[in-house]
Amino acid sequence: MSTPTVIESGPWAGWKTWPQDTFETGTGPFYSRAEPGRGVVCAFIAEPRHMNGGGFMHGGCLLTFADYACFAIAEEYTVGGAVTVNLSGDFLSAVSAGARMEATGEVTRAGGRLIYIRGMITADGKPALSFTSVVTKVNRDRAG
Amino acid sequence: MSTPTVIESGPWAGWKTWPQDTFETGTGPFYSRAEPGRGVVCAFIAEPRHMNGGGFMHGGCLLTFADYACFAIAEEYTVGGAVTVNLSGDFLSAVSAGARMEATGEVTRAGGRLIYIRGMITADGKPALSFTSVVTKVNRDRAG
Amino acid sequence: MSTPTVIESGPWAGWKTWPQDTFETGTGPFYSRAEPGRGVVCAFIAEPRHMNGGGFMHGGCLLTFADYACFAIAEEYTVGGAVTVNLSGDFLSAVSAGARMEATGEVTRAGGRLIYIRGMITADGKPALSFTSVVTKVNRDRAG
């Protein structure tokens, strides 16, 4: 989408984020970096503001992080911009405030226009959301 | 999940919301009411804070509204509480700030534990997200 | 895909099928026609050969019929050929041999390349599978 910024200091020093993305910045911010043997790792800390009425992380928060993660994982394939075609999530376990959230995944196919991603969000290492997504490079199918 | 509140004045007078849901209140708030011939209608106004880096509504915002809508649509079947098992969204068109967002849908099956919902989010009447979801009544499969 | 054939006699007279599709012909055949007020209607009769080890229709049979139905429903938008990008099905109820299976649905968006469909399969009128699909026009993203 837009240009990522690398955090220079603090607990997320060395991680990237997309500050121009207003919704992501407001929901997260979410951070990502490449780690040896794990590929792109996305992360944030679960806070009370991410919780639903039952006291657990809202499904929409998990799906927002998943959508973010898909673009972070597929960043090299979507340089000119891309938009989500489909996103599907299977909710595996409840997440409480304070948990360290991480998302990892892989590009399962990078076609000329369509990019397929699948991944997993964990909370303190425990699987929380299994997700799959298809995105398409922009100014193609979803404009207007 | 928790108890809905009916708005008493202002532009959303007569609509319900779930103020105890911190994430929804922060992302929306989202509102719902039953309308003759349409069933449960959910709504909010798209604002700049809902947009992604490209200037269109973030996929996570649409999915959060979809997740909310599923519980509003299925409210009568989930009195004791329920959690999302699966949510899948197909992104049909880009949404800009200022649009009136609405979600409607139907319960396609209400089983003993599993409730199935499908619906559509529109932006100023134009289809934006087609969604399906399965939710399960709580203290069953997803606890802990 | 290929050219449909209109059945000339027997119980399916007036319905179309795609005889060049070996897998569909072997699994079905499946039939479709436009009906006033319902759009494209797809149909076949459930037989013992469609059942799983538990005596109910196999999920794969329902999904095969759904995949067929998506192309029948979207036929006017996929004249030059198209392939499935994503298909998702929610299983609503068990189906027994002898049931009349029908599928109906709608194109929720027809973009330049991507076509989105959602629909419902019923068995003797009872909802059995809710499905959504994205297909892409061919010789584009999924070739080889």
Added chain:
Amino acid sequence: MSTPTVIESGPWAGWKTWPQDTFETGTGPFYSRAEPGRGVVCAFIAEPRHMNGGGFMHGGCLLTFADYACFAIAEEYTVGGAVTVNLSGDFLSAVSAGARMEATGEVTRAGGRLIYIRGMITADGKPALSFTSVVTKVNRDRAG
């Protein structure tokens, strides 16, 4: 589902199948076995009868194999029987007759009633279908 049979001779000697599943036997048969380091591996050979009108494997055939694979992968968790709640597939590449089809995957969560699976189908080693599924133990939510 039902009791698997171990093949005693021929090219699939040592592999299991479910001969009581009429639809699977007619579409496949499909075979499975545990392999060191890979978990449960499912396999069959693509034949002309599995192809669509365009000469490539029908999406319904891939989804049928995926549905089969989910039960093979989750066999230890579904001893008393289970039925599919949701199955979603992303189609990654076209498959031609003659290819050796394999499916592998993992149980991402085994709850009291709901079992979550994700996996990948390959054709001669090339990713063809990425799938996710939720199944529920039987005589619970989807009976009649």
